[in-house]
Amino acid sequence: MIESLKVLRRRIRSIRNTGQITRAMEMVSAAKLRRTEQAWESAKPFYTYLRRLMIHLLFKEKEHDGRTSLQHPFLESRNEGVVCLVVITSDRGLCGAFNTNVLHRAEDFIQHRLGKREVVIYCIGRRGYNYLRRHRVNIIGTVLDTAARFEPEIAEKISAELQDFYLRGEISEIHLLYSRFVSRMHQYPYVERLIPLSRALIKDEEDTREPLSPIDYIIEPDMQTLVNELLPAFLRAKISISLLEAFTSEHSARMIAMTNATRNCAELLDELTLKMNKARQSSITRELLDIVGGSEAFRKAQE
Amino acid sequence: MSEYTLRIITPSKVIFEDTVESIIAPGGAGYLGVLAHHAPLATTIKPGRLTVRRKNEEISFDIGEGLLEVLHNQVSVLVDFAKRIE
Numbered sequence: 001m002i003e004s005l006k007v008l009r010r011r012i013r014s015i016r017n018t019g020q021i022t023r024a025m026e027m028v029s030a031a032k033l034r035r036t037e038q039a040w041e042s043a044k045p046f047y048t049y050l051r052r053l054m055i056h057l058l059f060k061e062k063e064h065d066g067r068t069s070l071q072h073p074f075l076e077s078r079n080e081g082v083v084c085l086v087v088i089t090s091d092r093g094l095c096g097a098f099n100t101n102v103l104h105r106a107e108d109f110i111q112h113r114l115g116k117r118e119v120v121i122y123c124i125g126r127r128g129y130n131y132l133r134r135h136r137v138n139i140i141g142t143v144l145d146t147a148a149r150f151e152p153e154i155a156e157k158i159s160a161e162l163q164d165f166y167l168r169g170e171i172s173e174i175h176l177l178y179s180r181f182v183s184r185m186h187q188y189p190y191v192e193r194l195i196p197l198s199r200a201l202i203k204d205e206e207d208t209r210e211p212l213s214p215i216d217y218i219i220e221p222d223m224q225t226l227v228n229e230l231l232p233a234f235l236r237a238k239i240s241i242s243l244l245e246a247f248t249s250e251h252s253a254r255m256i257a258m259t260n261a262t263r264n265c266a267e268l269l270d271e272l273t274l275k276m277n278k279a280r281q282s283s284i285t286r287e288l289l290d291i292v293g294g295s296e297a298f299r300k301a302q303e
Numbered sequence: 304m305s306e307y308t309l310r311i312i313t314p315s316k317v318i319f320e321d322t323v324e325s326i327i328a329p330g331g332a333g334y335l336g337v338l339a340h341h342a343p344l345a346t347t348i349k350p351g352r353l354t355v356r357r358k359n360e361e362i363s364f365d366i367g368e369g370l371l372e373v374l375h376n377q378v379s380v381l382v383d384f385a386k387r388i389e
Contacts, residue, residue: 042316049312049379053372057345152314215374220346221332229331229347230370233381240314 005283008276012269019265025094026258032148033184033251039150040244047241050234056215057230071224073167074231077196081172082118084140084165085109086158086194086239088178088246089128091145095254098187099127102179105189109177110137120171122162124243140165148247155240162239163232166195178242179249185256187249194238197231305339307376309355311364311385318385319364323357326378328371337378344373348382363388 058070087106089099106128110119120138123129129142141161146154165171174195179187219226304324311319327336329351337344348371353364369382 039315043314045310045317046312046314046381049310049372050370050381053345053370053379053381056372056374215343218342218344220330220335220344225331226345226347226370229368233370237314 005276005279008272008279012272012276015265015268015272019262019269022258022261022265026255026262029251029255029258033248033255036148036150036244036248036251040241040248043241043244047237050230050237054230054234057217057226070227072227072231074195074197074235078172080117082120082170083113083173083175084120084122084162084171085191086122086162086174086176087124087128087132088176088243089123089125089131090148090250090254091126093127094257095250096257096260098179098250098253099125099131101187102177102189103128103131105191106132106177107135109175109191110135122158124158140171146247148250150240150244150247152240155236155243158243159232159236159239162194163235176239176242178246179253181245181249181252184252187253192242194235197234306357307339307341307378309378309380311353311366311380311382313382313385318387319355319362321357323355325356327354328380329353329366330371337373340376341373341378343375344371346371348380352388353380353385 085106087102089102093099106121113119118138120140121132122141123132123139124143124146126144129139129144133139141158143154143158162171162174166174173193175191175193177189177191180190181187306322306324309319309321309323309326310317325336325338327334329349331347331349335346348366348369350367351365353366355362355364364385364387366380366385367383369380371381372379
């Protein structure tokens with residue numbers, strides 16, 4: 001019994017330490033979450049306006065002859081060739097089911113195309129890389145150790161590399177898989193096709209409120225130059241905004257995971273303290289009984 | 304003089320958002336001026352200086368590459384960077 005009291009004390013101490021660590025991690029994640037969320041919010045207008053401009057231009061073009069007459073590699077749909085899936089995961093764990101959800105979705109994606117088209121992976125985040133490299137898929141590019149801190153250069157690098165692969169014809173479709181942020185409690189994995197650019201991507205549910213009548217723009221210097229400028233800029237903006245959203249999801253997933261861990265520690269601590277008190281009390285009772293019994297026996301012996 | 308809304312937006316944040324009387328911007332086909340009630344227009348932007356005129360002041364920005372859209376009496380300048388010149 002004495003031994004188990006010692007064991008209980010040791011467990012309580014270690015759980016208390018764990019609780020302090022998870023609590024600290026929770027606060028760190030909360031701070032990072034706030035910063036990332038702000039960066040995401042302030043990056044939204046650029047993407048929103050760029051997308052709106054693209055909708056207007058494509059619609060205007062569509063009015064002329066029913067099909068878009070715009071010429072750009074990003075708009076060509078190629079029905080064969082390699083499909084590239086860009087996967088955004090985290091570098092580090094301790095964030096609940098965040099990575100698992102994304103990687104399950106990635107597996108679905110690969111499985112779905114098995115035997116039809118080859119799938120290659122462009123991987124952001126160490127977790128995804130460590131998991132996917134054990135699968136029979138080619139990983140054509142990686143971005144590791146971003147620490148879920150957004151820098152414009154990261155998006156720059158990713159979109160430049162993807163564009164190169166695409167223009168060289170090594171891949172013919174680009175899909176993006178990342179964790180969408182609904183609220184701090186809810187994020188879900190989501191796949192979007194980036195290239196060929198589809199009307200579905202450009203046109204979101206938000207746009208249904210806006211009138212989509214064709215707009216007769218004055219175009220300068222000419223449509224081709226404008227489109228050549230617009231589409232790569234859109235790709236870059238899309239990747240930036242998705243990275244920011246994924247990082248926001250990651251930080252909130254980690255914050256929630258750590259909040260839960262801290263709460264579990266507190267519960268466990270309560271339980272163990274109760275157990276320890278019981279054990280201590282029973283050992284005291286037993287000692288007292290021993291003493292009483294002993295002195296009783298002693299007195300009897302003296303009589 | 305009538306006014307319209309100008310927004311200068313970079314990938315990281317909105318640099319400027321206010322009503323103005325006119326702007327002169329370095330467009331892909333040369334400098335262009337925009338007054339209120341301009342027809343819808345979309346153009347590329349070259350790196351250079353964007354001059355904004357409003358009531359009693361003139362503000363200048365150094366801007367990078369990008370695009371400019373005029374629509375419904377609103378002008379959006381989407382550039383990779385923009386910095387106000389004091």
